[in-house]
Amino acid sequence: MSGPTRDDTPATGGDRYRFLAEVTWALAESLDTATAADRLARLAVPQLADWATVTVVAGDGAPGTVARAHRDPARLADVDTYLAGRVAAPRDQAQLAAAMHATEPVHLTRVEPELGPGALPDGQVRGAWERLDPRSSLFVPLHARGSAVGVLSLVRCGDRPPAGPDDVALAVEVARCAALALDNARLYGRQVRVAETLQHSLLTPPPQPPGLEVAVRYRPAVSQDLVGGDWYDTVVLPDGATLLVIGDVTGHGVEAAAAMAQLRSAVRTLAYDSPDGPAGTLDRVDRVLAGLHVGTLATALVARLEAATDAAGTRPLRWSSAGHLPPLLLAADGGVRLLATPPQRMLGTDRPGDRTDHVTALGPGETLLLVTDGLVEAGRRGIDEGLARVAGALGGLAGLSADALCDRLLSRVLPDRTDDDVAVLAVRVLPG
Known part of the structure; x- marks a missing residue:
């Protein structure tokens, strides 16, 4: 076995406090369960x-998380082979289940090297077990x-003695700190999944009115904590006109996604059941937000x-804009015009x-x-600079379908990783 990556000699009291502080700090930095579990496993060895494994249960029907680490990187392949191929090893099944619901650690001071044919399959898995x-x-x-x-799960190999009372006590303290951090990450991940599910359930494919091509795109932010309230909507109205809506609720997470759902529903309902123009629809939405005390701030067009x-x-x-970015109009000859208008207040401001x-x-x-604005501000650009960049990226795209135009535009403007949600709605009038 190769040398350790961290000193595993008995630690003094000061060393133990420093180790606990390192664990707490490392795990507090991540709200991703898999990353936190991986960090815990790596910190535990040597x-x-x-050899350490961290098993985290999801608790909401989502798959659980398993992370692993070995003091000798060359042995990680054996760990993976064993974890993937074990059948019914008592060390990993009954004891693992018991430990998960116990209040005290389960300590096996001796693991028999030969577990019998019922515990491990022959071949690669048994060979990995023996090498470990x-x-x-x-x-x-x-x-x-x-x-x-x-x-x-903490495993000691070769001639290393079993954990002593001080080691067990330190492991319990590590687990206490780690459990809270892992639970925070697990709960946060659950919130993100709820927000994403809610948001995607509302971002439905658009209708295709006669004589028009309508295309939409939604690109989530790369960071989970930036799942937000961007939305688009298209509705064919009773009089034959086509309603087009795009908006962005302030904030992120479940609250923003829920607010977006309310606002989207209010806009489409009020627009469908009213002869008012876009400005009148936005006025009615404002009255609904104020009267129901929704407390939502949003831009919308x-x-x-x-x-x-x-x-x-x-x-x-x-069209009418409640503090939203202006539309862009791509002419048949390739010219691009920004339909800029004087700014007007956001929805929900009560002004x-x-x-x-x-x-x-x-x-x-x-x-x-x-x-x-996720598209316009990509690369941390200002609004004016970003709009000019989007307008420039539309050059040469006039002959494309609405779908192809959206794809080409996103590939030209957006990096692989975006800091904010992006929503795009394109409507092309078909040639006669």
């Missing part, structure tokens, strides 16, 4: 064991907030694209002020693009 040469093991329950989070009004196929476009409709027209072959 201070507490030659486990001699004693300590199973420490990971409990937090009154429930079982998982188990820290609501637009109505009418049916063709002449033989050339020209379609009037009417007085009239909202205004703005009007232009779309001809055959032209594409309207609505985006959220």
Whole structure:
């Protein structure tokens, strides 16, 4: 066995406090369960064991997490072979289950090197077990907030003696600190999954009204804690016009996703059941937010694209913006126009002020693009610089379908990893 990566000689009281502080600090930095479990396993060797596994139960039906570490990196392949191929090894089944629900560690001061044919399959798994040469093991329950989070399994190999009372006490303290951090990560991951599920359930495929191509894209932020409230919506109204909406709720996580769901529903319902234009719809949404004390702040842009009004196929476009980014209009000849208007208040601010409709027209072959600030501010750009970059990226895309345009635009503007959610809604008027 190769030399240790950390001194595993008996530690003094000061050394133990430093080790506990290292564990606490390392685990507190991550809200990802897999990362936290991996860090715990790595920290446990060789201070507490030659080989460690961390098993974390999900608790909500999602798959659990298993992390492992060995003081000798060359033996990790054997650990993986054993963990993947074990059948019913008592050391890992009955003892693991008992430890998970116990209040005290389960200490096996002697592990028989020969467990018999019923415990391990022949071949590679048995060979890995023999090379690992486990001699004693300590199973420490990971409990937090009154429930079982998982188990820290510490295995000592070769001629290393079993854990003594001080080592067991240190392992229990490590497990106590780790369990809370792992439970925090597990709960946070559950919140993120709820937010993502809610958000994706609402970002549905758009309808395809006659004479139009509608494409949408949603790109989540790479960081889990930035799952937010970006949304888009498209509805064919009773009078034949097409409602186009894009918005961004302030904040992130489950609260932002839930607020987005409420706001999206309010906008589409009020717009569908009212002859008001976009500005009138936003006014009604404001009254609903205030009257129901929703407490949501959001930017939004609501637009109505009418049916063709002449033989050339020209379609009037009417829109109003509640503090949202302006639309971009890609002409059939490739020119790009920013439909900038004076800024007006966000939704939910409770500040007085009239909202205004703005009007232009779309001809055959032209594409309207609505985006959220995650696209414009990609690469930490300012709004003006980002809008100019998006406009420049639209160059040469005039002949593409709405779907192809969205894909090409995202590939030109967005890096592989984005700091914020991105929503895009593109509507192309088909040539006659």
